[in-house]
Amino acid sequence: MGKxxxxxxxxxxxxxxxxIGESVPRPNAQRLLQGRGAFTDDLRFPRLAHVAxxxxxxxxxxxxxxxxxxxxxxxxxxxxxxxxxxxxxxxPWVGVLAHLKGIKSPPQxxxxxxxxxxxxxxxxxVVAESRTQAEDAVQLIEAEWEELPVVVDMEASLRGDVxxxxxxxxxxxxxxxxxxxxVDEAFAGADVVVEDTFHFGRHTGVCPEGRAxxxxxxxxxxxxxxxxxxxxxxxxxxxxxxxxxIPEANxxxxxxxxxxxxxxxxxxxxxxxxxxxxxxxLRRPVKFVADRLESFVSDIHAREHRAKVRLAVSKEGQILxxxxxxLTAIGPYSVYPRTSGIEGNQVxxxxxGPYRHQKYKARMHVVFTNKNLCCQYRAVGHPxxxxxxxxxxxxxxxKLGMDPAEFRRKNLIPDDAYPYTFPSGIKFExxxxxxxxxxxxxxxxxxxxxxxxxxLRARSVFRGIGLAAMIEVTNPSxxxxxxxxxxxxxxxxxxxxxxxxxxxxxxxxVTEQGQGTExxxxxxxxxxxxxxxxxxxxxxxxxxxTPYGGGTWASRGAGIGGEAVLLAGRALRxxxxxxxxxxxxxxxxxxxxxxxQIINKLTREPKLPLEELGRIAYFRPDxxxxxxxxxxxxxxxxxxRQYGFTFTNGIQASLAEVDPDTGFVRLLKxxxxxxAGTVINPMLVDEQIRGGVVQGIGAALYExxxxxxxxxxxxxxxxxxxxxxxxxxxxxxxxxxETPTLQSQLGAKGVGEAGTAGAPGAVMNAVNDALAPLGxxxxxxxxxxxxxxxxxxxx
Amino acid sequence: MDEALITTMTVNGxxxxxxxxxxxHLVDFLREELGLTGSHIGCEQGVCxxxxxxxxxxxxxxxxxxxxxxxxxxxxxxxxxxxxxELEKLQAAFHRRNALQCGFCTPGMLMAAQDLIRTGRKAxxxxxxxxxxxxxxxxxxxxxxxxxxxxxxxx
Numbered sequence: 001m002g003k004x005x006x007x008x009x010x011x012x013x014x015x016x017x018x019x020i021g022e023s024v025p026r027p028n029a030q031r032l033l034q035g036r037g038a039f040t041d042d043l044r045f046p047r048l049a050h051v052a053x054x055x056x057x058x059x060x061x062x063x064x065x066x067x068x069x070x071x072x073x074x075x076x077x078x079x080x081x082x083x084x085x086x087x088x089x090x091x092p093w094v095g096v097l098a099h100l101k102g103i104k105s106p107p108q109x110x111x112x113x114x115x116x117x118x119x120x121x122x123x124x125x126v127v128a129e130s131r132t133q134a135e136d137a138v139q140l141i142e143a144e145w146e147e148l149p150v151v152v153d154m155e156a157s158l159r160g161d162v163x164x165x166x167x168x169x170x171x172x173x174x175x176x177x178x179x180x181x182x183v184d185e186a187f188a189g190a191d192v193v194v195e196d197t198f199h200f201g202r203h204t205g206v207c208p209e210g211r212a213x214x215x216x217x218x219x220x221x222x223x224x225x226x227x228x229x230x231x232x233x234x235x236x237x238x239x240x241x242x243x244x245x246i247p248e249a250n251x252x253x254x255x256x257x258x259x260x261x262x263x264x265x266x267x268x269x270x271x272x273x274x275x276x277x278x279x280x281x282l283r284r285p286v287k288f289v290a291d292r293l294e295s296f297v298s299d300i301h302a303r304e305h306r307a308k309v310r311l312a313v314s315k316e317g318q319i320l321x322x323x324x325x326x327l328t329a330i331g332p333y334s335v336y337p338r339t340s341g342i343e344g345n346q347v348x349x350x351x352x353g354p355y356r357h358q359k360y361k362a363r364m365h366v367v368f369t370n371k372n373l374c375c376q377y378r379a380v381g382h383p384x385x386x387x388x389x390x391x392x393x394x395x396x397x398x399k400l401g402m403d404p405a406e407f408r409r410k411n412l413i414p415d416d417a418y419p420y421t422f423p424s425g426i427k428f429e430x431x432x433x434x435x436x437x438x439x440x441x442x443x444x445x446x447x448x449x450x451x452x453x454x455x456l457r458a459r460s461v462f463r464g465i466g467l468a469a470m471i472e473v474t475n476p477s478x479x480x481x482x483x484x485x486x487x488x489x490x491x492x493x494x495x496x497x498x499x500x501x502x503x504x505x506x507x508x509x510v511t512e513q514g515q516g517t518e519x520x521x522x523x524x525x526x527x528x529x530x531x532x533x534x535x536x537x538x539x540x541x542x543x544x545x546t547p548y549g550g551g552t553w554a555s556r557g558a559g560i561g562g563e564a565v566l567l568a569g570r571a572l573r574x575x576x577x578x579x580x581x582x583x584x585x586x587x588x589x590x591x592x593x594x595x596x597q598i599i600n601k602l603t604r605e606p607k608l609p610l611e612e613l614g615r616i617a618y619f620r621p622d623x624x625x626x627x628x629x630x631x632x633x634x635x636x637x638x639x640x641r642q643y644g645f646t647f648t649n650g651i652q653a654s655l656a657e658v659d660p661d662t663g664f665v666r667l668l669k670x671x672x673x674x675x676a677g678t679v680i681n682p683m684l685v686d687e688q689i690r691g692g693v694v695q696g697i698g699a700a701l702y703e704x705x706x707x708x709x710x711x712x713x714x715x716x717x718x719x720x721x722x723x724x725x726x727x728x729x730x731x732x733x734x735x736x737x738e739t740p741t742l743q744s745q746l747g748a749k750g751v752g753e754a755g756t757a758g759a760p761g762a763v764m765n766a767v768n769d770a771l772a773p774l775g776x777x778x779x780x781x782x783x784x785x786x787x788x789x790x791x792x793x794x795x
Numbered sequence: 796m797d798e799a800l801i802t803t804m805t806v807n808g809x810x811x812x813x814x815x816x817x818x819x820h821l822v823d824f825l826r827e828e829l830g831l832t833g834s835h836i837g838c839e840q841g842v843c844x845x846x847x848x849x850x851x852x853x854x855x856x857x858x859x860x861x862x863x864x865x866x867x868x869x870x871x872x873x874x875x876x877x878x879x880x881e882l883e884k885l886q887a888a889f890h891r892r893n894a895l896q897c898g899f900c901t902p903g904m905l906m907a908a909q910d911l912i913r914t915g916r917k918a919x920x921x922x923x924x925x926x927x928x929x930x931x932x933x934x935x936x937x938x939x940x941x942x943x944x945x946x947x948x949x950x
Binding site for chain 1: 816818819826830831832833834835836837838839840842843845872873874877886889890891892893895896897898899900901902905920924925927928929930931932933934935936937938939940941
């Protein structure tokens with residue numbers, strides 16, 4: 001669909017195309033470029049106290065005694081608090097949701113009481129006048145421990161030889177089974193059955209900025225202001241209110257600049273809740289910033305999965321059925337309030353997603369272990385589902401001797417089959433798999449690459465081409481969390497205000513973490529109202545200021561927040577025309593707004609500058625008719641409701657070269673075609689994809705939280721935990737199909753997670769394609785040189 | 796433990812003298828003592844590059860140098876190089892190409908890139924990637940950063 005046909009500028013709408021589809025640079029990037037942003041750790045407060053945590057050195061141990069005497073005498077110490085002391089001010093929580101049937105988890109406290117269940121769990125909080133002094137005092141705490149049996153391996157956890165939480169009877173947090181019926185028959189009748197087991201390494205977000213919170217309790221007002229590096233300020237407002245016993249109206253959460261989040265900063269963290277409680281207890285501002293070592297042992301981890309998958313295929317290459325058995329381990333608690341059951345649930349929902357088979361059976365277990373907690377990290381479940389789907393699809397194509405691109409063409413859901421219900425039960429409004437595949441093969445010059453690959457193999461250069469088709473959940477409705485009882489808003493609101501000078505202020509509940517939310521809101525608002533973009537100022541991330549909203553997660557910012565801004569912009573435009581009609585004493589229908597002016601709709605002749613409209617409306621309303629009141633602040637809300645999720649689709653390709661002597665993988669190029677619906681800012685969309693792809697490459701090649709048999713994290717620092725750096729990353733080519741969602745006027749779907757969803761599968765398939773002539777295959781991420789050499793039987 | 800030494804250095808052109816705890820890192824001194832919060836702390840072990848600053852004309856990790864070691868030194872930070880306009884072209888190229896998202900790594904990234912730009916040499920994309928290979932960015936995937944630096948270096 002061409003841009004002219006997008007709903008935003010369809011015939012009859014009041015809105016010009018304006019800035020939609022333009023690569024406008026983000027106005028809010030300027031302060032960051034000069035080092036003049038306001039990250040939480042940059043804030044300065046009088047009487048600010050700092051907290052450092054005494055963390056468990058053991059993965060599972062009883063706290064027999066904490067001797068605080070020496071620590072309390074350390075210079076600058078204000079107070080030291082154990083779990084019981086903090087619990088008096090902060091109620092524990094349980095990370096379960098009603099719609100995940102049977103999910104269970106024990107209560108979790110802000111500071112551990114009696115027992116630590118993972119290495120790094122906070123067991124005491126030391127508050128001092130400086131962070132340095134607090135850390136000094138932490139060293140002086142003397143603890144007596146009784147070590148308890150440790151559950152590290154997820155298969156062992158499922159067997160339940162040792163049960164971590166006795167009261168729960170076993171180690172199963174959540175399980176789900178899904179069966180369309182007819183799967184066994186499909187396998188029995190299949191010409192070809194392929195089967196493999198894929199292992200996904202536990203990894204984490206490694207935000208450049210550690211988690212950060214500054215809580216400021218005002219005893220006189222019984223109010224709490226929290227400066228918080230969070231993606232979901234309203235969710236946190238509710239949680240601080242309920243767990244600290246402060247009326248919600250007295251809690252204000254402010255999220256200023258965030259140094260990376262990627263899903264890491266959308267959860268409730270025990271040490272952050274403790275920090276807020278300490279501010280109440282001490283009646284002064286208290287700050288906690290996780291240092292890098294703390295981040296590795298206490299930021300949520302994700303993706304530790306073992307997935308066994310079988311595929312039934314006809315000899316013509318038609319996929320008949322998928323059979324999945326997924327096992328994932330999440331640490332000792334399900335994370336609050338989103339739960340740690342969602343990633344596994346997504347794997348069940350999404351496996352096989354791009355294809356048109358109708359038979360599907362899945363079994364999935366989420367188990368507890370004595371490792372750091374796992375929860376939702378960028379692209380939740382997608383990287384697992386895409387990689388295991390695309391890995392097994394490639395294996396089937398290989399077995400049939402079919403080209404992987406052809407095999408996909410044969411099986412992708414046809415572009416004219418929508419609306420479509422996938423056998424896991426999810427519904428697709430409109431996807432474009434075939435258009436995306438065609439475009440991908442064209443931009444990468446697939447045929448030529450295959451020829452080049454063949455020629456190079458003859459010279460013992462082993463290159464591989466890997467494809468990964470994908471679907472991606474965006475714009476979630478209340479079906480994601482709300483129906484399960486979580487107080488997480490699926491709707492978002494936007495307020496637009498015309499200022500007396502003709503400026504427009506936009507306030508929205510969606511937050512900005514650098515992805516460009518504020519930039520696209522400015523584009524949408526300017527286009528909807530009819531002003532130039534430099535006239536728009538956007539405010540986000542403050543529960544005291546913005547309309548209520550869910551914040552940033554699940555690729556919802558553009559599709560939900562953007563729609564609210566558009567609707568509010570149109571309403572403000574209409575109200576402004578009402579005022580203009582009064583001032584100019586003409587019919588409203590004769591007027592329009594363009595380029596900061598009221599104009600005549602037909603002749604396009606300027607009639608009234610907006611600053612004059614503002615002047616009269618705000619300072620000389622006495623000159624307007626006595627029964628007229630201008631309304632130049634409007635608020636509109638939007639909730640997606642017709643579908644549980646707005647799905648996007650896309651396909652990625654990776655070109656990789658494997659050195660069979662060293663096991664090193666060199667990435668030569670990466671391509672991504674994505675259909676995110678209406679593209680508001682192509683540059684920002686491409687940059688979201690590129691950044692996401694590189695996170696996915698990290699998962700495929702470098703990143704893994706390695707634990708010893710005693711539950712000790714072995715590589716909890718940035719020298720030992722490898723992340724993608726500039727030297728190893730390929731250039732990434734992006735291209736788009738635009739199939740706008742018809743659920744909204746804007747038509748935007750979402751794009752924040754697409755890159756991360758597809759890249760691991762594409763890289764895995766490229767590596768295996770390179771290794772194929774050598775008779776080797778890898779299925780355990782990350783594909784380190786050691787694992788590749790093992791597959792080649794060289795070590 | 797908190798033995799302090801009188802330390803004098805020139806920071807962004809202004810002479811400052813402070814009593815500095817011997818164990819305080821230079822980046823902590825700049826942030827805590829001088830309020831220059833543009834240099835960020837990411838890993839405190841010299842890996843991520845977010846605290847990259849310039850000391851006597853050379854880029855260093857602000858987390859691997861003690862503040863007292865900067866006694867008598869000329870220290871330049873993102874704030875200083877922004878005000879002096881030395882980074883103007885590079886910042887404009889970063890902005891135009893969206894070579895930053897969350898912006899946490901950006902000051903360090905700009906310092907590292909400028910270190911190559913001010914040599915006046917042309918550089919290939921590979922050389923640019925090598926120059927910033929000690930600066931961790933989790934948001935961008937690096938390509939736009941390389942593009943922006945390339946634009947300034949090669950015109």
